[in-house]
Amino acid sequence: MFVKNLIILLRKEFLLEFRQRYAISGIVLYVFSMVFVVYIASIKVQPQVWNILFWLIVLFASINAVVKSFVQESGARQLYYYQLADPVTLLLAKIMYNTLLLLVLSTLAFGAYSVVAGNPVKDYPLFALIILLGSLGFSIAFTFIASIAARANNSATLMAILSFPVILPILLTLVRLSAIALRLIQDTSYKRDIINLLAVDVILITLTFVLFPYIWKD
């Protein structure tokens, strides 16, 4: 039952995205514009700067991609969903969908960024793992914050100020790990960082499931 609902809800998210193509194309264009702004503003990008700018691009694109997951559908329709399905299933579907979306977005950003600013990545398997972990962490934190911010009056501002402090430990760990993948720093014990990152993800997702039932009720 749970899995069946989850699949139906996931399908709904994909359908919605497919039918409102302007949203996803807007985000993709947003990523490309940011990449080009970075390129034009700093023609030659050093690997250290490349690393930080890449994660900033992914961070801002992720916020803009996720914030719409609760804002785009009206309150009445949301209430209707909550009557049909368990809210936690609904949230899980959104998190899974957003993870996939962010994974696609960061891969696109990486591709475009490599074309214009060069590609200093040395350890591809590690870098792919980091992008996956980053998409997962961003998706959990931003989806949950978006569900809070969507109910307030100034959701766009709130989304930024609520999520930046929460995302910071994840972001700093990602920047550090990807510096290892770029061979900017030597660290053989980076597995501990990956475990830290996963631990933060587990804490966040547990809290999300415990707290979400209190958010959707009006």
Next chain:
Amino acid sequence: MWWKILAVVLLIYVFIAGLLVPLKPGLVRISPETAKTGQSVTVQFHGYNTFYGKSPASEIRAWLEYDSLHATAAADLKVLSDTTLEATFHVPVNMPHESSTVMLNAILDHPVDGVSLLPGALQLVKDTVPMVGAGTWVDNPVSRLHIVKDFSYPYRNVIYESIRNTYFHVPMWFALIFLFLASVFNSLKYLRTQNIDFDRKAVAYAEAGLLFGIMGLITGMLWANYAWGKAWSNDIKQLMTAVALLIYLAYFILRSSFDEPEKGARLAAVYNIFAFASLIPLLYIVPRMFASLHPGATGNPAFGSQDLDNTMRLVFYPSIIGWTLLGFWIAQLRIRYQRLEDRVVGID
């Protein structure tokens, strides 16, 4: 009521004992700061809080220490004043281990003042011209030291008198964690019961916690200005603390951005719990990934056994209790004020 009196008594004790108890005698510097092997050098010791004149020069002993096995003792020692004395050393010709330059520790043993140590006090340079000198390295030399037990704080180079900040800077963080815990606890109770009084408590504890966070940041900046040379050096501990305070500022903004107070209270309670959980990696995991000047940065606890001696514990533990109780007192006043205000407005 009793705990408010306890808070006042403890804090008065912390202020009086924390500011008035003297430091142990110590060595500030020695001059000259360099010497060559094989040389006879007369070194002036400059002390702090010392009473060199209180015992005859024959009972005072001084060493230049190479390592725990090698040192050379002063041949001749003269007391100039209570805070300066002069010692002559015949530096040996050879170093125990082959090297061109090495830093020696200065150790002074005084019957009244006890032992004082200045690490890396004198730079010993190997003389290129071989000479014949009288001095030798003595094996296992520094012994029979006078350990003086009295009510005073340890003398530490670099921080000196600012060691007293331990009773003000560190308890702020203990109080902050206790207050934020109380705030999260009340947010949880609010979500379970929907009783508006728990929301008032959660807000008041978060406000008091934020106040203590700002005080902790300011006392830390004062200390950093003294010990690190700059009040704000973008140290990872400072940055993460600032971010942690931003989380709680965001909490207050979130509360105020709802038209219906009940809805705002519920979502703010949810964010409060979420934020507290993300505060833990911010304060305890992330700072250990980066280099920091702060004690406890590279995996060791912020307070090792060498940072606190038994005298300091007598003031440090009461100061934690005192400041925490003061924080809860401030929060209590806020809660009572808010209850009255809500009654006047007619919410409750």
